Amino acid sequence: MATYKLHYFNLRGRGEVARLIFAAAGQQFDDIRYERAEWPSHNAEMPLGQIPVLEFNGVKLPQSLAIARFLAKQFQFAGKDNLEQAKVDAVADTVADLMAKYGPTYKEQMETKNQACIQKFLAEELPRHLTNLETLGQMYSDGGYFFVGNHLTWVDLFLYDLLETIRQHDDHILVKYSWLKHNHEEVEKQPKIAAYLKSRTQTPV
């Protein structure tokens, strides 16, 4: 029996996509969560002094997307052949581009307590990322509402969680993006995901 340990903060952030994959797969794992104050004493245990880290069969893996892709491949959520997996990866990179713009904005808002940067992000940055994702969804989805090949893959889960975070600022961000709206609804309808979402620890990010 393989054992999986996920080390992360007590947040969704960069760890949640892995947790969602475990949930979709119905796979048990050790969900190790560090509070901010605890983290410095564990920093040196991680290869790059960062989390998330996945521990599997004695190997420690850093880098949230490398971890997610590994788990997705273990549990058949990565795409059924190399080309499908490449489409999934391309969408995931596009989601990561959005996350890379959102992260600093969120941090700025927390530090300055000023909503202006969030409003700027929502008006000037978010739309082109959503348009890109809507484009890829329509291109790769084979007429369905999962991003690639008519079945759930890890990128559906990755975007789902990020949009849940961004929606906290504005619940209407998907109004103009009908494919993305359907994709979002499709993910939360999946029985194992619905059950997980109901019971997961609620955190702001």
Next chain:
Amino acid sequence: MSTYKLYYFSGRGRAEVSRLIFAAAGQKYEDIRYERDQWPSHKSEMPLGQMPVLEVDGTKLPQSLSIARFLAKQFQLAGKDNLEQAKVDAVVDTTSDLVSKYMPVHFEQDPKKKEELILKFLTEELPKHLQNLETLGKLYGNGGPFFVGNHLTWADLFFYEMGGNMLQVDANCLDNLPWLKKNRTEVEKQPKIAEYLKNRPQTQF
């Protein structure tokens, strides 16, 4: 037999890792390069209005690292099983983190500001990212010179290229990182790579 078309600017940039993979695999492909003034008329042909794009058997894939991973898997340069591939991905993501920090410096137009940014980058960013890569090389390299599993993977090719760019900024940046230095030497010794490096177009970026 698949046919491959790679679309990018007339430069190394985000496409070069894929060109190195094709070279290592001895695989023919159409190396389409657009000059800056040609690009606007082709922009709408690309899924996200960006390059590089790989066209394989009629499907267009954006996102440089997804393209590279797909090609590496096609040609057995990605790692021999899921866990090896995850280690390779983790190294690639760590190299990519370094590139992301360098990009704003690279694109700064104001010469005085650029000088300040370069200095800041060289003192505050570059050393820790390179140290992270040295750490992973020793952790996953099985005592050999390649990043993962004692054989060439695209992680070595990606670092070769990006490490080369960093050496242009600071020729001494690898002086205290013997594992990384040896890794790059090993890559450029590979016959197909040596041949490619000798013949590739010399470009500014």
